[in-house]
Amino acid sequence: MTNGQKDSLFVxxxxxxxxxxxxxxxYVNRLGVNADAKFLALxxxxxxxxxxxxxxxxxxxxVKKQQLSNLKAHLYKQVLVSLxxxxxxxxxxxxxxxxxxxxxxxxxxxxxxxxxxxxxKAKFLAIENQEKNIAYEIVExxxxxxxxxxxxxxxxxxxxxxxxxxxxxxxxxxxxxxxNLSLQLYGILLKSGYVKSDEENQRITEYFYSRLPKCKMEDxxxxxxxxxxxxxxWYSFLTQDFLSCFKYASKLVxxxxxxxxxxxxxxxxxxxxxxxxxxxxxxxxYKTQSKAVLDRLEEVIASxxxxxxxxxxxxSFLYIYANRLxxxxxxxxxxxxxxxxxxxLKELKEHRDRIDEHHVMVFYYxxxxxxxxxGDNRMCITYLKKIIENxxxxxxxxxxxFARVLSLVAHYEAGMDYHLEVQLKSTYKFLLxxxxxxxxxxxxxxxxxxxxxxxxxxxxxxxxxxxxRFKELENDPYERRAFLYLDIISWLESKIENKTVGQIIxxxxxxxxx
Numbered sequence: 001m002t003n004g005q006k007d008s009l010f011v012x013x014x015x016x017x018x019x020x021x022x023x024x025x026x027y028v029n030r031l032g033v034n035a036d037a038k039f040l041a042l043x044x045x046x047x048x049x050x051x052x053x054x055x056x057x058x059x060x061x062x063v064k065k066q067q068l069s070n071l072k073a074h075l076y077k078q079v080l081v082s083l084x085x086x087x088x089x090x091x092x093x094x095x096x097x098x099x100x101x102x103x104x105x106x107x108x109x110x111x112x113x114x115x116x117x118x119x120x121k122a123k124f125l126a127i128e129n130q131e132k133n134i135a136y137e138i139v140e141x142x143x144x145x146x147x148x149x150x151x152x153x154x155x156x157x158x159x160x161x162x163x164x165x166x167x168x169x170x171x172x173x174x175x176x177x178x179x180n181l182s183l184q185l186y187g188i189l190l191k192s193g194y195v196k197s198d199e200e201n202q203r204i205t206e207y208f209y210s211r212l213p214k215c216k217m218e219d220x221x222x223x224x225x226x227x228x229x230x231x232x233x234w235y236s237f238l239t240q241d242f243l244s245c246f247k248y249a250s251k252l253v254x255x256x257x258x259x260x261x262x263x264x265x266x267x268x269x270x271x272x273x274x275x276x277x278x279x280x281x282x283x284x285x286y287k288t289q290s291k292a293v294l295d296r297l298e299e300v301i302a303s304x305x306x307x308x309x310x311x312x313x314x315x316s317f318l319y320i321y322a323n324r325l326x327x328x329x330x331x332x333x334x335x336x337x338x339x340x341x342x343x344x345l346k347e348l349k350e351h352r353d354r355i356d357e358h359h360v361m362v363f364y365y366x367x368x369x370x371x372x373x374x375g376d377n378r379m380c381i382t383y384l385k386k387i388i389e390n391x392x393x394x395x396x397x398x399x400x401x402f403a404r405v406l407s408l409v410a411h412y413e414a415g416m417d418y419h420l421e422v423q424l425k426s427t428y429k430f431l432l433x434x435x436x437x438x439x440x441x442x443x444x445x446x447x448x449x450x451x452x453x454x455x456x457x458x459x460x461x462x463x464x465x466x467x468x469r470f471k472e473l474e475n476d477p478y479e480r481r482a483f484l485y486l487d488i489i490s491w492l493e494s495k496i497e498n499k500t501v502g503q504i505i506x507x508x509x510x511x512x513x514x
Contacts, residue, residue, distance in 0.1 A: 332505025
């Protein structure tokens, strides 16, 4: 038996909506000879299956084992063709590609004038919607046709196409260099994490500026600016310059609102831009602005022209709920935030084929923090265990590290400290292995390790000492990230002032007017 999650065809069939399934059957049955087609029978069988089972397919008698692979490949292709014809999936990019295909067919039939006419319209549409790669491809095709279709205007036409090709080529080169830089910086972030010293900061800064192409803002279009801001954004994230993150994320979001049609043509980039902005605002604890940005984002997503395909819906869920949780963290409204948990778990199940393991674990960590803030330490530990025991989480080592530290604190708070020494040693070894041992983590582990030697009447004094030390570290550019994962300072203040963590954060939130 093959795991349904790993069978591409099964996952594709299960992802189809009712209307998409209906259209597929209409598409297949457009000719009577296809009514009993084997691939349609296989489609119907897969549609009814709760889990993928090759044994059940062969048992049905639809196909023999030797032919199954070919039949599945054929069905996969037919489903994609059907989806391409669906009006829901028709966007400018597909329309331009379709016109290019039509022009190619006319060219091969020797109908050059008709082909050029379609190409001219397609090129205008591509340039107007910032699809410059396709536009360049169209210009190159026009040049080929012009060499075979001789007109009296060929001299002027040749110059016009040469200038267009040169301009588009230069713009595409700039975009490619900027997108490469953005991707490389993101790769560094995943592999090595944020900079942890002045040396690393200097190395990343040299890396960034040596690869940043020189260009004038007035010469850049939407697409070039998009990648320029994204490259600066990843550099800012890497160097933990949160104000710079906010600056470039704001530019990115404003770019979409200044070019509104691009929101609907590039919904994924629009969603990500808003998520970057909301993450930056969360890091800076800008409460009022966070709420305004989130409200506007939800309004746009709910609007009629905003695309509603599966990928967009999954990302919308991901970013909306992650930032709703962040709003509760800023406000300290942990108990109210727990009302989101049921919806999140339900949505994670619904979108499980389109959301990777890393994002699921981030949700578990946020949920664990929400329970911790609400005082339910046992539920906090339950969700942290899902992260700690996950053997597939490779990329987000920082998440694994902070999950273990929070688990130690939650065990202490829950009075489950009978195995604390074993956990302390295990966590310390893990942090050393991951090479992610912050001063904050060191101080926390040292404090928890010494708890057994502190008399009850001395405890508050020790909390004050640790709090003073953390206030120093809070201003360290390479340590402050630790406080974003775990607001240990508010926890210490709750112990000193005999209040809940929620009360402490709520009092701080009243001063966050931005």
